Amino acid sequence: MATLSRDDVAHVAHLARLGLTEEELTRLEGQLNHILDQYAVLAELDTEHIAPTAQTIELENILRADVVTPSLSVDEALAGAPERAGDHIVVPGIIAEYE
Amino acid sequence: MAGNDLTRLRAHEMAAALRAGDVSARELLEASLARIRATDRPLHAWASLDEDGARDAAKAADRRLAAARGAGQEALAALPGLLGIPVALKDLVVTRGLPSTAGSRILGGFVGPYDAHIAERLAEAGAIVPGKTNMDEFAMGSSTEHSAWGPTSNPWDLTRVPGGSSGGSAAAVASYHVPLGIGTDTGGSIRQPAALCGVVGLKPTYGRVSRYGIIAFASSLDQIGPFGRDTRDAATLLQAIAGRDERDSTSAPIPVPDWSTELAANDDEAAGWLRGARIGLPRQYFVKGMEPGVEARVREAVAALESAGAIIVEVDLPHTDYGLATYYIIAPAEASANLARYDGVRFGYSEHEGDVLGNYLATRGRGFGAEVKRRIMLGTYALSAGYYDAFYLKAQKVRTLIKADFDAAFASVDALVAPTSPTVAFPLGARLDDPVAMYLSDACTLPVNIAGLPGLSVPCGLSDRLPVGLQFIGRAWDEGTLFHLGRAYEAITADAGWRRLDPADLGALEDPATPTPAERMAAHA
Amino acid sequence: MGAAAAGAPVAARYEAVIGIEIHVQLKTASKMFCGCSTDIKDAAPNSRTCPVCLGLPGTLPVINRRAVELVLATGIAIGATTPEFTRWDRKNYFYPDLPKGYQISQYDLPLAANGHLTFDTSDGPVTVGIRRAHLEEDTARLIHATDAAGRRVSLVDFNRSGMPLMEIVTEPDLRTGEQARRYAEELRLLLLAIGASDAAMEEGQMRVEANVSLRPVGTDAFGTRTEVKNMNSFRSVERAIAFEIERQARALGAGEVLVQETRGWDDDRGITYTMRIKEDSDDYRYFPEPDLPPLRADRAWLDAIRAGLPELPAARRARYRDELGLSAYDAAVLVGDPGATAVFEAALAAEPGLAPKAVANWVTGEYLRLAKGAGEGSGAGASGVDGAQLGRLVRLVADGAISGTNAKQVFERHALSGEPVDEIVADLGLAQISDRGALIGIIDEVLAANPGAVADVRAGKGQASGFLVGQVMKATRGQAQASVVQALLRERLGLD
């Protein structure tokens, strides 16, 4: 099985948007590799002709009618927002055009 | 009845006393709150209390009781079984206007604008919710040590863990704070703490209880279930929350049987259910690292079932050993996506460090605890480009094999019996630095989640003065058989000496000088 | 530049390879996975949200049946295949407009695959392969602003979050900007006919992106492609792609190496510009959505959807040509404008005996002139037009009951007010008098009052005849039918 380098750990942390300290990266490198070692047992099994199971419950076509139900008020919707301007949530500026 | 005596009652005993007019819902609640105040400092079972809301609900329950009493026996009999009964909610059940933190700093201050499906159902049934209980952060853990708000102790031995992730609810029920509690079980998070705290806990069939309003850990594995001090109480609580909910597309349109009334009150009648019952004993569940005391209690319980007329059949679940790896790929992968919404934009903990990326990294880096970050990392890696087939897809295929093992076993038996946890409660802090050792706590429970089956844990004695749990595993949608087995086992062991031992007799709970679990952990470190 | 100037024009040495991705907001009442209203156009920001489309903890999606059926209908209309089982996948990435941190979409099992669409161009008909059409949820809207402290911020409005979105991806079969525009226009007509979307580009209901690359004529390998965005009208689709082809051709001709990137179209300056270098590390970590059971589109369901489909644009054009005898041009113009199609159909339905060509002339002429003039300050408009009333008007003209000139006046008033044609004709007194009995009396009066002119006519002076006709028209305030008056005059004067 694969082994994670420290750079791999940092890359995965970036994908997951987790800001980790150097100490955390070091600890995780060891722990994740230890856990990945446990995964190695799965390679023993021949699963080439086995269908994957994504869900154990065998339902299909669970659909709802296209009916409008009440929305939250703006104040309820924005009650937990860290920064608000009028009826909008504010985040730092994104998309620098003409880069 | 005096306060302490009231908290000793089981839910069905409370229901009878309420209907008889011997006690009011308000008195039951006040006794519960008094017991929490007196004993929760060293235990830390609770994350938050809602005394005012609970008092309003208790008053409403008393009005319903009074009205029914005035209308006669039939009206009384028609009242819901949970009317006026205190029920603890795990701190990941979203309720309108109250904090729901899932044990995480990243949800500090989060107050939901809606009620979870089960919260609505419990309110309709007239249950009284005194508050929400402590848990491992986002239900990731087997010890309730991974809570941002500090660990919970085991009421049987305050230096030990209560199990997890629903350790708060299990400890609250075991400590007579409440007769009933709600937990969630993704890999054993109801059954394992039930075993370690000496109470009854059930993980229902996947799809039995709506997940709407339950803060998600792993969507294809999570189920919501009851804790009680006996099987009948657990069945009554499941009855109240089970059934199809249109807001959860994976909740099953399958009728909910009337479990609680099917269960015999009479012990002889209940024990009679065992005669001719075919129960499988999976060889692979007596795992490496299982404590001899645990194995001894489980084998004694199996022998007791057999002498009461059950037919015990050894069965093989050959892919059991692959369960741990399968689980620790699927659950973190799903969790890595489920936890992406905690980004500090709309609610909860939020750090501001420059641009959007800086905010994300800081909010998530500091908002999540170590175990959650570990699992997000695992899951992100297992899904990432180039590794999907080797990890996630492979695990889904092995999931098929594990499920097929159970299907094969259930061709010849009605249920399986096994240990719930390979060990009794372990000391606080003992496994914190060894994630793999911690993960092994769930070796006997997580295959049941992988296969989507129901599992029940009932107390089956003590080892080193600590509770041991016996697990019954059933066919999909056959919680009924599990309840009958649990009830029958209670009936045939009703006179066992260990049933007279009680965590509350230890005395340390009531002692204000007893350190809190956090203080104990700090001293340990 | 020097290299480009030498020899053949650079553009002629390369062939453009163009694939189009179109996102269309589906016309449902509620959002894709929750019950919030999709009527967000004039709604206050964040007033059409709920715990589900805000991605709050504990919430779960539930599939909107209508949205699924609209994609299935589109699939049938483009001759696509629908797999027996389709499912949902999570596409994972972080962005403030994506509340859950993943978009529920479809990855390897789209609701429709391998379809095609044929459309006309100035070089004749072109057929483009459509690789897939799938269903997903829209993101929130971000507005870029500067706050009071001069800080650049983005304002988030979750009203759009969770709106049902269909993504339609073509094969790289297109070669010119015109083809791309015509494809998009034809697709829009198809979606309007099905009722799948209002597909108004300026409203963001239809968002067109183009992948453009060049390769030397006669070769098969794909060149480095750019993704062109921000094309907010059909015209800008054509212009942007034409510009991009020219830009890439010049660069290649000058020996430059192109970069794979996303470029925006600046309509005012008429250029594309670099938006961002596309990250090679885009890693969306797709996996099956565990919160949603799969979909099974069985035969009965698809048959019911097929049976409910209206006449599609291509079939309608063919019918207009082959059954109604219209020219290909008229058929294209009528079908190319859904309002014109509706008016034409209603007029013929109300007056089945009319010549289709006569009705078509009114619709392609007067109706479209007024409809297209709307909103341009001309005061014209066609909002009041009722096709059945147009049919009545064309009938009156055909019967000689009203003059063609007066009919246009009547139509303009009807188009604005919606008043019935007969009432306008009566109100303005425009009905033609072609009744012999009524006219003879008036003519005899005119003849008696103008003996000199009568004598001139009898003497063979042509102008005098015109004078007498004019007097009759004056006496009838223009309602007399001139040809009838002429004939009656000659008859009364005994000239025949």
Ligand SMILES: [Zn+2]
């Ligand atoms: Zn919504």
